[in-house]
Amino acid sequence: MSGKPRLTYLNGRGRMEPIRWLLAAAGVEFEEVFLETKEQYDKLIKDGLLLFQQVPLVEIDGMKMVQTRAILSYIAGKYNLYGKDLKERALIDMYVEGISDLMQMILMFPFSPPDAKDKNLDSIKERATNRYFPVFEKVLKQHGQDFLVGNKFSWADVQLIEAILAVEEKIPAVLSGFPQLQAFKTKMSNMPTIKKFLQPGSPRKPPPDAHYVETVLKVFKK
Amino acid sequence: LQFEESFVEKKDDLTKLQKDGSLLFQQLPMVEIDGMKMVQTRAIANYIATKYNLYGKDLKERALIDMYVEGLFDLNELLMPYDYKPADQKEQHFATMMDKAANRYFPAFEKVLKDHGQDFLVGNQLSRADVQLLEVILMAEEFQPDILAKFPLLQRFKARISNIPTIKKFLQPGSQRKPRIREEDVPKVIKIFY
Numbered sequence: 001m002s003g004k005p006r007l008t009y010l011n012g013r014g015r016m017e018p019i020r021w022l023l024a025a026a027g028v029e030f031e032e033v034f035l036e037t038k039e040q041y042d043k044l045i046k047d048g049l050l051l052f053q054q055v056p057l058v059e060i061d062g063m064k065m066v067q068t069r070a071i072l073s074y075i076a077g078k079y080n081l082y083g084k085d086l087k088e089r090a091l092i093d094m095y096v097e098g099i100s101d102l103m104q105m106i107l108m109f110p111f112s113p114p115d116a117k118d119k120n121l122d123s124i125k126e127r128a129t130n131r132y133f134p135v136f137e138k139v140l141k142q143h144g145q146d147f148l149v150g151n152k153f154s155w156a157d158v159q160l161i162e163a164i165l166a167v168e169e170k171i172p173a174v175l176s177g178f179p180q181l182q183a184f185k186t187k188m189s190n191m192p193t194i195k196k197f198l199q200p201g202s203p204r205k206p207p208p209d210a211h212y213v214e215t216v217l218k219v220f221k222k
Numbered sequence: 223l224q225f226e227e228s229f230v231e232k233k234d235d236l237t238k239l240q241k242d243g244s245l246l247f248q249q250l251p252m253v254e255i256d257g258m259k260m261v262q263t264r265a266i267a268n269y270i271a272t273k274y275n276l277y278g279k280d281l282k283e284r285a286l287i288d289m290y291v292e293g294l295f296d297l298n299e300l301l302m303p304y305d306y307k308p309a310d311q312k313e314q315h316f317a318t319m320m321d322k323a324a325n326r327y328f329p330a331f332e333k334v335l336k337d338h339g340q341d342f343l344v345g346n347q348l349s350r351a352d353v354q355l356l357e358v359i360l361m362a363e364e365f366q367p368d369i370l371a372k373f374p375l376l377q378r379f380k381a382r383i384s385n386i387p388t389i390k391k392f393l394q395p396g397s398q399r400k401p402r403i404r405e406e407d408v409p410k411v412i413k414i415f416y
Contacts, residue, residue: 093265
């Protein structure tokens with residue numbers, strides 16, 4: 001055991017990517033085990049490693065953690081990315097939950113039936129542009145600080161930069177009406193740990209492709 | 223903790239809240255607490271749990287509570303939409319949700335209780351995980367009264383937690399606990415949000 005957290009998931013973004021982002025932003029090195037077959041997955045279940053028979057699984061500090069939010073909360077708490085008090089936590093939680101709703105749409109997008117893809121892409125664009133990005137544009141404008149909460153780098157900033165980049169992959173001009181978010185994107189991308197994560201060869205995973213979708217369907221087939 | 227409630231009954235009620243900037247992401251639930259207008263169910267629940275010491279004593283107990291609570295949210299997400307499903311989807315959905323309750327979620331919590339032999343899920347102390355588990359058990363029983371037949375420890379857990387004075391009071395008629403939605407009210411709710 002190296003002592004580093006060990007992540008078990010498919011070799012792709014999915015529900016593990018926010019965890020990779022947060023660990024990387026915190027400067028924490030981690031190992032990865034990639035699920036490629038149904039047999040591997042079934043074995044994890046049979047061995048009793050998955051509390052609710054699901055991945056992501058993160059082995060960290062002696063715990064076999066499941067449930068993405070639980071894992072992210074733990075990492076944020078451990079590495080001081082969760083605000084300085086209860087009220088800052090509350091803001092961070094609200095922001096993170098909102099962004100997570102947007103990311104859920106992106107997560108599900110590759111699995112849309114072909115005739116629903118255009119409609120779903122429009123929904124992502126609509127929600128990003130009319131519901132989520134305006135909120136964060138306003139937050140940054142109102143306090144004029146570099147970070148979303150408490151003038152300090154937090155989980156909320158990591159989640160927002162991840163979401164901005166993910167939406168831009170689908171809708172390149174999406175930030176055109178949001179100057180504060182453009183500046184935020186530049187600042188976050190230049191923070192040393194994040195800059196490193198954005199370079200080739202990092203644990204960051206590429207956008208989902210047909211092979212990834214195929215693997216998901218194969219591994220999790222009932 | 224005592225609380226007030228404001229009910230949204232028609233679309234205009236929701237639109238007004240959205241227009242006056244009360245809803246960060248245009249959505250409900252919204253809870254006004256300690257000078258904040260909080261939205262996002264989990265954010266609100268996290269705040270209340272921490273403030274009232276229902277979130278464990280340290281980071282590791284929080285981690286366990288969070289895992290359990292997230293699993294219970296997933297089960298709740300299966301149970302909650304049932305009453306809103308069109309008639310031709312109800313049977314299939316019912317089978318799926320009861321299967322997950324009986325084969326994925328309840329066995330996990332039965333085992334947690336069995337492994338440590340304590341009265342509460344985490345840290346030998348009442349936490350939000352216990353409250354949420356009781357809530358979900360009661361919801362599942364509304365759909366299938368004998369769902370706990372194979373889970374003796376959950377049966378005892380249910381009885382024990384239901385008898386905690388604050389919870390016992392909430393389970394009595396006249397409390398703010400809400401009933402399951404009646405079939406005739408479903409169209410009204412759908413109209414508010416869509």
